[in-house]
Amino acid sequence: MVIDFSASWCGPCKFMEPVLNEMAAKFTDVDFVKLDVDELPDVAQEFGVQAMPTFVLVKQGKEVDRVVGAQKNELEKKVEKNRC
DSSP, rough: EEEEEEOOTTHHHHHHHHHHHHHHHHHHTTTTEEETTOOOHHHHTTOOOSSSOOOOETTEEEEEEESSSOOHHHHHHEEEEEEH
């Protein structure tokens, strides 16, 4: 699972939205979830999110990796690596 911590006012988050849609179509075995940090600040705090966008990769209930910032190539590599 990839959790996308973003905010409605975040420019880089908007840039990554179509990228995430493409990845969701490509990696159909991975769930992509978007969370607005302003609507769910407790969840963002629980995951230690300090910048947006932050992408947390979760496998079997545990964080296995994360990407901070609009780094689509790095995110795609980490999704590919952790999806199995």
